[in-house]
Amino acid sequence: MTVGDNVKKYLWIFIKYFSMIFFSFVSLLPIVSCVITAFKTDAEYQNTNVMTPPESWLNFQNFIDAFQKADMGRAFLNSAIVVVIVVAGSVMIGSMLAYVLNRFTFPGNGLIRNLFLFATLLPGIAMQVSTYQLMYQLGFINHLYGYIILMMGTDVISIYIFIQFFENIPTSLDESAYMDGASYVTIFFRILFPLLKPAIVTCMILKGVGVYNEYYSAQLYLVDKKIQTVAMSLYTFTGPLGSKYNLICAGVIITLLPALIIFIAFQKQIYSGLTSGAVKG
Amino acid sequence: MASAAKTNKSERPFNFLRWAKSRKGQQTLIIIGFSIIPLLLLFTFTYFPFVKMAQFSFYDRNYIKVRGFVGLKNYIDVFKRPDIFKSLWLSLYYMGGAVVQLALALYLATIFCFGVKGGNFFKGCMFFPYLINGIAIGFIFKFFYTRGFVLDTVLQWIGFDLENLPYWLRDTSINNVSLVATSVWKYFGQNMVLFVGAMMSVDASLYEAAELDGANKWQQFKYIMLPSIKTIVMLNLIMSITGSLSAFEPPYVIMSGGGNGTATYFVKMHEVAHTSQKLGLASAMAIVLLIIIFIVTILQKLFFKYVFKNAEDEDKGAAAKREKKLAKLRAKEAAR
Structure with missing residues (x-):
């Protein structure tokens, strides 16, 4: 050299x-x-300047104040309810539809796939104009269940992840189970669903983080303070509290923590889930 | 299904239970049972609002009252109202940001693929902003850009004078750039993860072979990495055009709804729909945007068909090219 x-x-x-x-x-x-x-x-x-370290790294007073002022205990409970139900619902709906689309040929199979594909082209926020009216007519505004149903209805990515996963499970597995007398429902729930575990974990994380972070629909449809989600609870800090950045920052950090914990725990699944979703899209 | 049942009936009395137990019957039932809920949700929350929106766009109305059919007037207004048309131009800032973001992601992904000590830690740092909720981002950057706060302090450390620094969010000549920067900040790590994923799918022995044959880093990048990720980079580039047209979050959360000339098309649309309650006009705006997105998507499809024909051909072509270049490098080495 x-x-x-x-x-x-x-x-x-x-x-x-x-x-x-x-x-x-x-x-x-x-x-x-x-x-x-x-x-x-x-x-x-x-x-002090904003970048000067604090005198004590153990001064948790702001966190306590922010948590109480923004009623975050309530917000975390609401978010937990929403995330758990939406994630469970999406996984069930997505895997069931993917099963049907991947395992059976029937008239309309291609059409259903295309309908879902086309739906990805319609940006959600653009549709809010008329979705809002629909939610109003259904009486879904200001109810947690209305928001939950809306969140479940707009999921396409998990369906794709599941279809991709089904493609790698041999059909001979279903076939032999059918020969042994199992019904299709049993085949799906007893044999295939457990095999989907990696895909389920991926979908749960992606969807869970997505729902936890969702704020646009939440602020349109969850007006009452009692049913606000974590992301929205931060809105407490606008107005008179808007310049108390030590309090605001504490609130912001509290809302970040769940995402950070999930991220550290499931880094690999998040990366691979994103990559597989993107290749298909 | 109804007709099938009828023909069955003419032969022998139709027995639903027996049919439901037959293979054909089981299949039909499971297909209907498993797809009815997703389809119901899809139609209720995507296609029904879509059709409604198309219908609204021809009316002058708010959420409660319809004031009458106005034909194409809403569409004409979209292009005639200077504030709406101007908001469409703001997309150019976001397109510029998207290009910077992709270039940055590509550069960093390349470095990762050559191997970095502690790479996972760096990757995690750069990716994490993608997982932060929009409202938190709004507060973080209001704080970040405030006069004399984080950004100004850091710039002062490296020798800038506070007097010469602009008001990042107030000054209309710079505030859109500040907002686009937050979007780049949020998404470049995610783009990078995608690119790393695509690059890692290349056989590692290829790099070793190239190294042994004396290819330098730039040549490895150009002849091995770039061909393998061309498709995903192009896809992201084109997707960023539609993404830029529908840019929403930065002005909405940081500028509390797009003050100071930062209202993008979507922010404007939100305002027209929910503040001015002009549902017809907002719907027309949405439809115009959707048409633009469709055109871009179709162009993208055509582009891919034309340029790559299909994925397999592309891979073969790229592989052949790679082989040729490597052979040339080998020959050069031998000659020396």
């Missing part, structure tokens, strides 16, 4: 790690600054 090669090699290593560190810094900076501010007392917040 010549000297020039050596210089090139070290330059490459430098560029590589500089890019990594720089962009990780850019990604974390807004969040870290929030964490710093969340630990500051009112006096500290007013008198």
